[in-house]
Amino acid sequence: MKSLIIAFAMYSKIPMPRVDWEKKALSWALCFFPLVGVAIGLVLWGWMALAQVLHIGPALFGAVALLIPIALSGGIHLDGFCDTCDALSSHQSRERKLEILKDSHTGAFAIICCALYLLVFFALWCEVEAAGRAALVLxxxxxxxxxxxxxxxxxxxxxxxTGMLATFTAPMDTVKARLVLVLWIIVCAAVLLGLSPVTGGAALLGAGLACLYYRVMSARQFGGVTGDLAGFFLQSCELAMVLAVVLVQKLEAVL
Structure with a gap:
């Protein structure tokens, strides 16, 4: 239970009771990280259902759908996205890029990339048909x-x-943690394909492409991952999944 509480306290704004961040509890915290996504997904599904009932227009629907994950996560992952964009746009050495990730100041490229990200994601939410099984996929x-x-x-x-990510991963039994997280991924993939082989498959393809880019980019540009890079991946992955769903829906409508 301490690991669960720590995961929600760190990666969400959902109120949690105070617990000691012991090594044993920290070692399992990341295994409960997907449950934060479950909570966000449930709120998102509730909004999609309400929007259908009230016939809410695409602009308001898209704005709230965009804000729900950011608000419930406290913007921690979007912050990592901005820091990573600053570092990537600097075109400096690997060491300098890692220093930029730790810099608390926000650069111009972070603001530009954040604005573009929110604009594109908002447009995608305005275009997606978030009803029926597609809503569950999203x-x-x-x-x-x-x-x-x-x-x-x-x-x-x-x-x-070092850093926050290392605080969570250092005390972990990595073999067991990988097993738990792989099981999460397998269950998600199975449910997505079970809901809709086309729409669910598109979401998986979008996530897969985001994984491929992240794996190559993090290794070449930074020599590994950090908490900020993890946030960059999460934001990119979610955008890629919605983008893939929108493209498939548009192709289905044309064909």
Whole structure:
């Protein structure tokens, strides 16, 4: 229970009781990270259902759908996305990029990339047909993205060896953690394909492409992963999944 509480306290704004961040509890915290996605997905599904009942227009629907994951996560992953964009846009050495990730100041590229990200994601939410099984597919997006992010965190080398991500991963039994997170991913993939082989498969393809980019980019540019890079991946993965669903829906409508 302490591990569950720590996961929600760290990666969400959902009120949690105070617990001691003991090594034993920290060692399992990332395994409960996907449950934060479950909570976000349930709120997102509730909004999609309410929007259908009240016939809410695409602009308001898209704005709230975009804000739900950011608000419930406290913006921690979007912060990592911005820091990573600053570092990538600097075109500096690997060491300098890692320093930029730790810099508390926000650069121009972070603001530009964040604005573009929110604009594109908002447009995608305005275009997606979030009803029926497609709504359930979209609900699973936050769960799958956090499962993949957690798996990368305990699988790929840590670029710095210190920081918040290292605090969570250092005391972990990595073999058991990987097993748990892989099971999360398998269940998510099975449910997505069971709901809709086309729409669910598109979401999986989008997530897969985000994983491929993240794996190559993190290794080449930073020599591993950090907490900020994990946030960058999570935001990119969720956008890629919604984008893939929108494209498939548009193709189905044309064909």
């Amino acid at each position: 609900t699973l997006g936050p769960v799958l993205s956090r499962s993949l992010s957690g798996l990368f965190a305990v699988t790929l080398p840590n670029a710095r060896g």
